[in-house]
Each structure stands twice: as C-alpha cells, then as structure tokens.
Amino acid sequence: MTFEEILTNDDVLDGLWNMHFDVCTPIQELSMPLxxxxxxxxxxxxxxxxKTAAYLLPVINMLADGGYPDDAVNCLVMxxxxxxxxxxxxxxxxxxxxxxxxxxxxxxxxxxDTFARERRSLKxxxxxxxxxxxxxxxxxxxxxxxxxxxxxxxxxxxxxxxDMGFFDDIMQIASRLPKERQTLxxxxxxxxxxxxxxxxxxxxxxxxxxxxSKPAEKIKQSAYVCxxxxxxxxxxxxxxxxxxxxxxxxxxxxxxxxxxxxxxKGGRFKxxxxxxxxxxxxxxxxMLDFKAGKVQVMVATDILARGIDIDDIQMVVNYDVPxxxxxxxxxxxxxxxxxxxxCSVTFVSPDEMFKMKRIEKLLEKEVxxxxxxxxxxxxxxxxxxxxxxxxxGGKPRRSNDRRRKPxxxxxxxxxxxxxxxxAPETAQAPxxxxxxxxxxxxxxxxxxxxxNHRHPRRKKPAGDAPQSEQKQE
Numbered sequence: 319m320t321f322e323e324i325l326t327n328d329d330v331l332d333g334l335w336n337m338h339f340d341v342c343t344p345i346q347e348l349s350m351p352l353x354x355x356x357x358x359x360x361x362x363x364x365x366x367x368x369k370t371a372a373y374l375l376p377v378i379n380m381l382a383d384g385g386y387p388d389d390a391v392n393c394l395v396m397x398x399x400x401x402x403x404x405x406x407x408x409x410x411x412x413x414x415x416x417x418x419x420x421x422x423x424x425x426x427x428x429x430x431d432t433f434a435r436e437r438r439s440l441k442x443x444x445x446x447x448x449x450x451x452x453x454x455x456x457x458x459x460x461x462x463x464x465x466x467x468x469x470x471x472x473x474x475x476x477x478x479x480x481d482m483g484f485f486d487d488i489m490q491i492a493s494r495l496p497k498e499r500q501t502l503x504x505x506x507x508x509x510x511x512x513x514x515x516x517x518x519x520x521x522x523x524x525x526x527x528x529x530x531s532k533p534a535e536k537i538k539q540s541a542y543v544c545x546x547x548x549x550x551x552x553x554x555x556x557x558x559x560x561x562x563x564x565x566x567x568x569x570x571x572x573x574x575x576x577x578x579x580x581x582x583k584g585g586r587f588k589x590x591x592x593x594x595x596x597x598x599x600x601x602x603x604x605m606l607d608f609k610a611g612k613v614q615v616m617v618a619t620d621i622l623a624r625g626i627d628i629d630d631i632q633m634v635v636n637y638d639v640p641x642x643x644x645x646x647x648x649x650x651x652x653x654x655x656x657x658x659x660x661c662s663v664t665f666v667s668p669d670e671m672f673k674m675k676r677i678e679k680l681l682e683k684e685v686x687x688x689x690x691x692x693x694x695x696x697x698x699x700x701x702x703x704x705x706x707x708x709x710x711g712g713k714p715r716r717s718n719d720r721r722r723k724p725x726x727x728x729x730x731x732x733x734x735x736x737x738x739x740x741a742p743e744t745a746q747a748p749x750x751x752x753x754x755x756x757x758x759x760x761x762x763x764x765x766x767x768x769x770n771h772r773h774p775r776r777k778k779p780a781g782d783a784p785q786s787e788q789k790q791e
Contacts (some may be wrong), residue, residue, distance in 0.1 A: 319347045319531075324354070325375060327382045329416040332373075337412050343368040347525045350376045358523040359502045360516050364532055364651060369504045370409050370474065377470050378410075381445050382417045389443040390467040394495070396488065397450055398478040400425035400598065401605075402624060406448045406474065421446040427598035428452045433685040437462060451479065451487035458494065465494045471519075476505040476625055477512050477644075481549075485515065492519055506651075507644045532681065533647050536654040541674065541685045544697045549637060549665045550578070551694050554585055556635075556663065562587065562614045563632045568649050570638035572619060578637065579617045592618035623648040629655050636664040639673040643680040663688075666700050 319342045321334050330600045334340075340457045342350070345363040347599060352359050353376035358427065363369055377393050386392045397403040407423035414421065422444045424436045433456075438461045440447070471492070473479065479488065501519050505512055508527070533539070544552060553567070572593040579591040590604040590613040609615040617637075618621065623645055631653040640646050646664075653660025664685065666674045678684050690697040 321375070323352050325379050327379045327417075329382055330375065330413065332416045333413050336415065336688055339371070343372075344377050345369055345526065346372040346375070346495050348528070349373065352524045352526070353377065353500075353502060356500055356521040358500060359526065360520060360523045361502070361504045361526040362506070362508045363504075363526075363528040364506055364534065364647060369530065369774050370406055371413070373472050373474070373502050373504060374406070374410055374413055377472070378414050378417065378419055379420050382414075386445070386469060387443070387467055391440070391447050391463075391465055392468065393446040393470040393472065394465065394468050394491075395446065395448040395472045396454075396479065396491070397425075397448060398475050398482055398484065398622065399463050399621065400427055400450060401601070401621070402475060403448045403450055410446055410448070419445045421448065423448040424453050424457070425450045426456075427601075451484040451491065454491060455487050458491070465491075466496055468495050468499055470500050470502070472502045472504070473497055473519075474504050476503050476515065477509060478508045478624055479752060480509075482525065485511075488515070499689060502607050506648060508735070530557070533650050533662075534660075535656045536659050537650055538659070539650065539664075539685045540661070540688050541664040541666050542690060542697075543668075543671070543699065544668045545695075546667045548579060548690065548694050548697065549667070552665065552690065553582075553635065553637065555691060555694070557585075557587060557615075561634075564608065564612070564628065564630055565615045565633045565635065566631060566649075566652055567615060567617045567620060567635040567637050568623065568640070568738065569617060569619065570641070574638070575617050575619055582615060582617065588612065588614040590616050592616055594619070594621055620645055620649070622652070628652070629658060631655070631660060633660065634662045637660070639664060639666055639670040639677070641673065643673075643677045646677045647680075 320340060321342060322331060324342065325331060325349075326335075345361060345367045349359060349361050349372040355374060359373075361369065363373065373395075381392060395406060397406060403423045403425045406423060410419075410421045422436070422439050424440075424447065436453075437457060437460065440457060454463075458465075473488070479485075501521070501523075503512075503516055503520065503523075542552060557565075567578065569578055572595055575591050575593050579589050582589045590607060592601060592604055596604070603615070604616070608616050620640065623640075634650045634653045636646070636649060640649060650660075650662035653662060664674070674685070
C-alpha cells in the first residue's frame with residue numbers, strides 16, 4: 319500500500335516524496351488508518367520496521383488539517399534516550415518540511431542555557447514536543463509547562479522506558495494530561511509490564527502485532543564459541559578479512575568499551591566509543607563522524623541498541639552476549655534496515671553459553687556456528703561450554719579457582735592452635751588415694767602462661783626496679 323492511499327494532506331505527501339518514501343511498511347499500513355480514526359493503539363513490531371513514521375505521519379496529517387491551538391503543546395512524544403529523541407525530531411523536521419508544524423526535542427545532558435531555551439519554547443507552545451521522561455519532569459517541577467491541551471500522547475520504545483525505571487515518571491506525566499486524548503503506545507516487545515501500563519493509559523485500544531521479537535530475515539546471523547582471550551584476536555581477524563566500513567561492536571560495560579576502543583585504535587582502525595559517561599557534545603560528534611564515514615567502527619554499550627537511524631550499517635558484532643534475549647534483537651536490528659542486507663556476529667564465551675541458549679529459544683532456531691581459525695588456538699565446543707557453566711570439566715572457571723584452597727594446608731587459625739594440654743597425673747589418681755600432692759607436683763601441674771609472641775614483654779633496664787620492689791628490699 320502507498321502513502322497516498324492513506325494520508326490526505328498534500329503537504330505531508332510532498333514531504334514524503336522529497337524523502338523518497340513511497341510504499342508503506344507493514345506496521346505503517348496497519349497502524350496509520352487506526353490513528354487517523356482516532357483510536358488508541360497498542361502496536362508491537364521489531365526494530366527497523368518504521369514505527370516512528372507509523373505514528374508521526376498520521377499525527378502531522380491531522381495537525382496540518384487544522385483545528386488545534388497555535389500556542390499550546392498539541393502532541394507529546396516520550397522517548398527513553400536522548401539519541402532516540404534526536405532521531406524522532408529529525409524525522410519530524412523532514413516530514414513537516416512543507417507545513418507550519420513546529421516541533422522541539424528536550425533531553426538531558428545539556429547546559430543551563432539550553433534548559434532555559436527549552437523552558438521558553440515550552441511556554442510559547444509547540445505542536446510536537448519530543449522528550450525524555452526525566453527532562454520533562456524537571457520542567458514540570460519548575461512550573462510554566464502547560465500540558466492541559468495535549469491531544470496526542472505517544473510512548474515510543476515503551477518497553478525500554480519501563481526497563482530503565484520510568485514507570486512512575488510516565489504516570490506522573492500522564493496525570494498532567496487531559497483525559498480526553500488519543501494515546502499511542504509503540505514497543506518492540508510485549509512483556510506483562512507493558513500490558514499493565516497499557517491497561518492504565520489506553521482506552522479500548524486497537525492492537526497491531528508484527529513479528530514480535532524477531533530480527534529481520536535479511537540479517538545473516540553467525541556465532542563463534544570461543545574463550546574470552548580469543549575474542550580480540552578473532553575480531554581483528556574478521557576486520558582483516560573484511561575491511562570494516564560501518565560496524566557497531568556492542569560490549570557489556572563502559573569499562574570494557576573504553577578498553578576495547580583503545581586496543582582497536584592500536585590496530586590502526588578508525589574507532590569511536592559510545593557510552594553514558596560521554597557528555598552530549600562528545601556523543602553527537604561521535605555519531606556525526608560515524609555517519610560521515612570518518613569512523614569505521616563504533617564500540618558501544620546498549621545505549622546504541624535503540625534510537626539510531628543509519629540505514630547502511632554493514633555489520634553488528636556482539637563482543638559480549640547481551641544479558642536479555644530481547645536486547646539481542648535490538649542490537650542486530652541496527653543492520654539490514656530499510657530492506658537492505660546485513661550481518662551479525664556474536665562471540666560466545668563458555669560462561670555466556672546459557673545466554674545464547676535463551677536467545678536461540680526466543681528466535682526458535684539455532685544461530686549457525688563458525689569455526690575459530692586454527693592459529694588462534696583450540697576453542698570450546700557447545701557441550702564443553704555448557705559443562706563449564708555447570709562446573710563440570712572444560713577449562714576451569716576463574717571464580718572457582720580463586721575460592722579453591724591449596725591441598726594439604728590448614729587454615730592459619732587452625733595451624734596456630736596449640737594441642738590441648740594433657741591432664742596432670744595427679745588428676746587421674748584414683749579417688750581412694752587421699753595423699754595430697756606436693757608443692758613441686760602442684761607447680762608442674764599448673765598450666766604455663768602462653769607468651770604473646772606478637773607483643774613480647776619489654777625488658778626493663780637494670781637498676782630501675784619498681785618502687786614497690788625497692789621498699790620490699
């Protein structure tokens with residue numbers, strides 16, 4: 319189905335023609351008519367399917383037709399991260415290029431001057447406001463933000479917002495909105511907590527579900543079962559065989575991202591890093607360099623698993639297996655976007671094999687295994703990796719090695735204990751013997767005091783006897 323069959327405003331269609339948007343994706347084809355009808359909507363689809371356009375286009379179409387106040391916030395879009403908020407804002411500017419529809423994005427990580435400009439703009443009113451929950455709460459607490467005339471309330475990546483702990487913030491924001499509004503909720507997964515949130519915010523919603531939690535079919539997936547020490551040489555070998563152009567390498571922690579970035583730069587690759595410790599200017603510059611081709615490899619935490627819009631990602635590498643199976647779908651969903659081809663590679667250490675099994679259960683298929691090059695050493699098999707996770711064979715786990723005590727050595731506390739002194743012979747004498755022990759026997763039977771070797775008694779200088787002893791003499 320084409321956009322001309324759904325949308326009615328000519329200015330909106332001109333903007334789409336300028337952006338070379340012709341045919342709707344499935345999520346757009348099913349969602350946009352429902353939004354235009356005024357229905358609340360719960361939509362679930364995998365990443366890279368065009369969910370942003372599925373709610374922005376019909377809302378812009380209705381705003382362009384008129385009937386909404388000029389000096390108020392008419393549409394509020396909530397996004398979990400500043401990167402996603404920026405992406406939505408860029409798409410809004412493109413779609414509404416030929417229309418007098420104003421929009422602004424507000425998010426954290428900026429200076430005080432930016433906060434003041436955001437506050438002034440919110441007071442003046444904007445047709446569409448894209449905001450992260452924390453930043454909008456800050457503006458609401460400062461006062462001067464009127465959300466009483468909002469007609470459209472949209473939650474993008476709702477599951478991600480709940481994962482980040484924004485439930486209370488979302489409910490606080492929703493309490494400032496009018497009851498008569500249209501609420502749209504878009505998510506990549508449908509866990510029970512999303513259904514609970516939908517029950518609180520949506521009224522008789524229509525539901526659209528497309529390929530829930532499944533990656534695009536055009537992604538060529540593969541995995542290497544390897545030891546942790548083999549991951550970096552293996553990554554360099556892959557980059558040597560296939561020159562990296564636009565590659566994202568996902569790692570599990572900020573520290574690991576920084577370390578891996580430094581190691582790859584030593585291999586003369588053009589590398590940038592992306593994690594939450596960077597300020598907004600550094601993150602923006604890294605993304606601009608990546609899009610412009612100045613950076614070949616972007617090493618990132620899951621902050622980039624959602625909220626970036628780059629259509630020609632060549633490869634996604636999971637240097638570490640993600641903790642949650644759904645995060646795997648989001649990560650590899652960065653490639654093979656807009657009906658293009660792409661590939662994903664996952665490095666699976668023995669301790670991560672159980673995570674990979676959970677991912678394959680979600681995908682309902684096994685990710686093909688690739689052989690480790692012989693010169694990188696022997697690699698564990700799937701069975702050995704599973705055994706190691708349970709502590710049965712394979713290469714010993716480091717955590718167990720540290721807890722293991724050397725054989726034959728007793729703990730220090732036990733080694734210092736003295737054997738219990740045997741009872742004196744006089745104590746074992748029969749009860750019939752009434753002869754009292756001599757003074758010498760009593761002296762021998764009396765236990766000797768243990769000298770504290772740690773704090774030996776200091777010798778007193780000769781001639782300096784205590785005063786009491788001098789009097790006795």
